Amino acid sequence: MAQQWDTPQPLRGKRFAPIVIYGLLGFFALIYLLPLVVMLLTSFKPLPEIYAGNIIALPKEWTIAPWVDAWGTACVGLSCHGIKGYFWNSTKMTVLAVLISTAIGMLNGYVLTKWRFKGANVLFGLILFGCFIPFQIVLIPMAHFLGKMGIASTTAGLVFVHVVYGLCFTTLYFRNYYMAFPDELIKAAMIDGARFFDIFFRVLLPNSLPIIVVTVIWQFTNIWNDFLFGASFSTGESAPMTVALNNVVNTSTGERPYNVHMAAAMIAALPTLLVYIVGGRYFVRGLMAGSVKG
Amino acid sequence: MDVEVSPAFTEPLPRARSVRLGNWLQRALPKLVLSPTVAATLVFVYGFIAWTAYLSFTRSKGYPIHELVGWLQYDRVWHHPRWEVAMHNLAVFGVLYVVLCMAIGLLLAILLDQRIRQEGTLRAIYLYPLALSFIVTGTAWKWMLNPGLGIEKLVHSWGFENFRFDWIVNEDMAIYTVVIAGVWQASGFVMAMFLAGLRGIDQEMLKAASIDCASLPKIYWHVIIPQLRPIFLSSMVILVHLAIKSYELVVALTGGGPGYATELPSTFMYLHTFPRNQLGMGAASAVMMLLTVAAIMIPYLYSEMRAGRRAASH
Numbered sequence: 001m002a003q004q005w006d007t008p009q010p011l012r013g014k015r016f017a018p019i020v021i022y023g024l025l026g027f028f029a030l031i032y033l034l035p036l037v038v039m040l041l042t043s044f045k046p047l048p049e050i051y052a053g054n055i056i057a058l059p060k061e062w063t064i065a066p067w068v069d070a071w072g073t074a075c076v077g078l079s080c081h082g083i084k085g086y087f088w089n090s091t092k093m094t095v096l097a098v099l100i101s102t103a104i105g106m107l108n109g110y111v112l113t114k115w116r117f118k119g120a121n122v123l124f125g126l127i128l129f130g131c132f133i134p135f136q137i138v139l140i141p142m143a144h145f146l147g148k149m150g151i152a153s154t155t156a157g158l159v160f161v162h163v164v165y166g167l168c169f170t171t172l173y174f175r176n177y178y179m180a181f182p183d184e185l186i187k188a189a190m191i192d193g194a195r196f197f198d199i200f201f202r203v204l205l206p207n208s209l210p211i212i213v214v215t216v217i218w219q220f221t222n223i224w225n226d227f228l229f230g231a232s233f234s235t236g237e238s239a240p241m242t243v244a245l246n247n248v249v250n251t252s253t254g255e256r257p258y259n260v261h262m263a264a265a266m267i268a269a270l271p272t273l274l275v276y277i278v279g280g281r282y283f284v285r286g287l288m289a290g291s292v293k294g
Numbered sequence: 295m296d297v298e299v300s301p302a303f304t305e306p307l308p309r310a311r312s313v314r315l316g317n318w319l320q321r322a323l324p325k326l327v328l329s330p331t332v333a334a335t336l337v338f339v340y341g342f343i344a345w346t347a348y349l350s351f352t353r354s355k356g357y358p359i360h361e362l363v364g365w366l367q368y369d370r371v372w373h374h375p376r377w378e379v380a381m382h383n384l385a386v387f388g389v390l391y392v393v394l395c396m397a398i399g400l401l402l403a404i405l406l407d408q409r410i411r412q413e414g415t416l417r418a419i420y421l422y423p424l425a426l427s428f429i430v431t432g433t434a435w436k437w438m439l440n441p442g443l444g445i446e447k448l449v450h451s452w453g454f455e456n457f458r459f460d461w462i463v464n465e466d467m468a469i470y471t472v473v474i475a476g477v478w479q480a481s482g483f484v485m486a487m488f489l490a491g492l493r494g495i496d497q498e499m500l501k502a503a504s505i506d507c508a509s510l511p512k513i514y515w516h517v518i519i520p521q522l523r524p525i526f527l528s529s530m531v532i533l534v535h536l537a538i539k540s541y542e543l544v545v546a547l548t549g550g551g552p553g554y555a556t557e558l559p560s561t562f563m564y565l566h567t568f569p570r571n572q573l574g575m576g577a578a579s580a581v582m583m584l585l586t587v588a589a590i591m592i593p594y595l596y597s598e599m600r601a602g603r604r605a606a607s608h
Contacts, residue, residue: 015408015409016408016510021405025402025406025410028398029416029419032478035423035434038437038438039437055444055448056448107327107328108328111327111328112328115323115324123328126332127335129591130335132587132591133584133587133588134539134583134584135539136563136583137342137581137583137584138339138346139563140345140567140576140580142338196323197323224427225427225428226427227427227429227541227545242429242430245429245433246433249433249436258437261437265434268430269425269427272426273422273425273426276421276422277418283421283425284421288487288490
């Protein structure tokens with residue numbers, strides 16, 4: 001399905017009126033862009049201008065003070081050191097969880113397609129269902145488990161949670177990709193005496209770049225954007241970026257610094273937006289592969 | 295297409311013992327590699343589901359109490375005024391979210407499929423919200439929907455002084471703001487699914503249809519859209535399950551308020567589990583969420599996997 005994505009095909013002869021097509025497309029494009037534009041404009045305005053003007057007015061006096069505030073001095077709950085610490089929490093957590101879950105998923109996909117054994121399909125089905133459970137169902141046991149392990153409210157604990165519940169997606173992606181990888185090449189390598197890991201590292205891995213990019217982008221976006229696990233399994237200083245952002249917005253001390261809120265939201269959004277801009281094609285492929293199998 | 299270990303590995307060699315051990319290892323290796331994931335799934339998915347289900351039948355409050363009380367917690371959840379609101383909201387939000395996402399997604403996909411300029415740019419614009427966290431989306435829309443300073447004020451400044459748009463602080467309308475933000479974020483995904491479907495449609499059939507001189511809307515209605523049936527199904531299943539799981543967006547946009555006007559099952563579960571120390575009720579509500587999702591996802595995944603296997607065996 002994803003392969004057809006990039007091959008536009010002219011619709012034979014008949015057309016809708018171009019003005020209707022472009023009018024509607026443009027209208028929707030404006031609506032989709034509006035929140036981002038408003039966030040950006042607000043984040044560069046001084047507070048009095050926000051109260052005086054409207055949300056889409058250009059700043060008369062551009063300022064980066066809200067960004068500096070959001071990063072370094074905004075209040076997250078009771079501590080007023082900005083969101084930088086939480087940004088690094090999220091960075092550490094995301095990088096580690098993405099690397100580990102992708103590496104394991106890769107090997108799982110390899111086993112499930114090239115070393116199939118009896119019951120492999122049932123196991124895959126069991127693993128797959130884990131992608132779709134509402135995570136509320138595991139919150140209580142996981143909170144107790146993390147406490148028992150002594151990693152409650154730590155980045156290590158969150159990495160663990162994200163790896164465990166990310167494995168089904170990474171396994172799904174690599175399994176579906178390796179499914180289409182010719183078995184003949186594997187067999188040929190076996191006849192040459194290559195073993196399990198030789199085949200993986202020398203035959204499969206060099207051909208896996210596209211799906212690695214898809215998986216890394218998917219996992220990165222999901223883990224960076226997670227809020228439920230972050231809110232449930234972290235406290236205070238150990239919270240990830242999304243939890244901190246929500247706290248910044250809901251910390252009310254006097255006049256609400258909306259420009260700082262928007263700057264903080266932009267900072268929280270930038271890593272995934274950047275990934276989207278750089279690897280949009282792969283992002284879409286991941287999105288589709290997450291919903292359409294076979 | 296089981297891949298057997300090649301005979302080369304099983305030939306007896308002089309150092310028989312260590313070789314045999316090596317052979318055993320080679321043969322067991324695939325299963326060993328998969329076993330951590332299987333174990334983690336059994337414990338952290340299925341084991342934890344069982345644990346939560348068990349808790350839902352106990353008297354647990356701030357910590358687990360191993361005293362069974364039958365359906366009491368379910369009874370308490372079902373008769374809780376917040377749960378009633380949550381179910382009502384889920385119905386309103388779920389239906390509108392799914393229908394609007396599909397309608398807008400299909401419309402955009404059809405429009406994008408008209409041999410237009412700047413298709414890539416437009417696609418990127420419709421899809422970028424999916425890269426954002428719900429918390430960011432919620433924060434942005436909360437700001438835009440702010441009655442004093444947001445869209446309402448903007449329209450006032452255009453001269454329409456009587457314009458009112460205070461849904462986010464209005465108990466009866468607040469749930470619709472969640473719909474707006476939710477549709478804004480997810481409709482691009484449906485657009486991508488439909489667009490891929492449109493690009494995969496049998497060209498011969500279309501040629502035949504356009505030679506028959508049917509008008510373009512008719513071709514779409516009678517020929518093209520019926521062929522997109524599998525995509526309707528997939529995107530609907532995904533959207534419904536996303537609607538049931540919706541949590542972050544409400545937290546960031548309305549915090550469940552005003553009052554508890556935008557409560558959803560997910561926020562109900564969180565509230566009772568953590569701040570209110572009612573583990574039993576939290577567990578019972580989580581089990582109900584899981585059962586709803588499972589009722590939709592299991593048949594879907596089963597049919598998808600069977601279809602996948604059929605395709606693979608051809």
